[in-house]
Amino acid sequence: MKKILIATEKPFAPVALKKIEKVFDKAGKNYQLVLLESYKERKELLQAVADAQALIVRSDKVDAEVFEAASNLQVVIRAGAGYDNVDLEAATARGVVVMNTPGQNSNAVAELAIGLAIFGLRELFSGKPGGELRGRTLGLHGFGYVARNVFRIARAFGMKVIVYTRYSKGAAAAIGLKVTHSLEQLYAKSDVVSIHVPARGEHIKSVSYEILNELKDGAVLVNTARKEVVNEPDLVRIMEEKPNFKYMSDITPDCENIFKEKFEGRYFFTPKKAGAQTAEANINAGVAAAEQIVAFFEKGDRTFQVNK
Structure with missing residues (x-):
């Protein structure tokens, strides 16, 4: 037994x-x-x-x-x-x-990622004029199970979807995705970036100032992966330098107090990890x-x- x-x-x-x-x-x-x-x-x-x-x-x-x-x-x-x-x-x-x-859990996490993107573009449903997904460019940082579901959903919303991946370029291209040459290029070309990489190896703190600085002011960064992939001091710096940039996540960063103090209306964190809930x-x-x-x-x- x-x-x-x-x-x-x-x-x-x-x-x-x-x-x-x-x-x-x-x-x-x-x-x-x-x-x-x-x-x-x-x-x-x-x-x-x-x-x-x-x-x-x-x-x-x-x-x-x-x-x-x-x-x-x-x-x-x-x-x-x-x-x-x-x-x-x-x-x-x-x-x-x-x-x-x-x-x-991939579809559940993907639906949350799209929901967070909408929430960010619509100014957290605050009553302020917001934006729509249709016609905007979504950048997928990584191309695993979740990212593939995000691609499926985003395409139905009328978004243009691009991806940066080191290991699945052929698979991405085979389903009609444009693969960027670098992570910097992905962030520069995207209106919304959705992170889908594991918290290990080269991905730890890979979302650094150099990468984030490529984003347009007004872009939305969605993180349903892990907080460890984002360099938090660099994220805070970008929040300060790009006053219309928003960060949406189901992982509360260690620097939450700074967000509460400085960036009201430009971020959202779920009470607990919610992707698979x-x-x-x-x-x-x-x-x-x-x-x-x-x-x-x-x-x-x-x-x-x-x-x-």
Whole structure:
């Protein structure tokens, strides 16, 4: 009997849990599903994971301490695309496979990105005259699952869409996207820029002053990725130098107090990370996580492993 622990400070919706249970029920009697929801103390997670063979989390932190406590753990699934909350080095050192569920939340995040763009262009629905998406140029900083959905939606709004990507140029061009030669060119040509890169490697603080300075005064920058990809002191500097520039995000920056003090009416941050906070995304990511665990144990499938 394999113990599958779902440890979530932000629980899955009941309908998602029912569908997750069905996946394991269909797989046979070899799986015991255990829930640890809305836990308040770290020790609760450490105790619950001690005898688990598999772990499903959302934004929960899975670090070396967790892996040390979980001597039987074989696989961790991050129900979502980002996995910076999981210590990959510690997992690898313990021989634990880590996977994410790419694409399952992508439409939800894409719809939020477009919504934030509209909110910014319409002056935060303050009553001031705003602008429309149609006819404007949208720049995609990155071209993963979310960006591809943003492209689909933006095109329906009548936007011109361009992209900067180092690794997916052929795929972008194949569906009619113009690929810019540089990140600077992308920002210079865009009325709205939507960020879709992970918080690792070359992307950390890649949205720097040199890049932001290429933006038109009046442009809108949308960040539904991670706050770490933006150089915050440089962002503040640009907010000061370009009085009509707006920054819209579902991640509150560390310098929030400066925004409150200086930039009223030119920014918006959701109360918490909101990209995947839809019923549909909740279900999709949870079910995908369960199916990947079954495939891992039954077939040795490691398709979505991120700590290779």
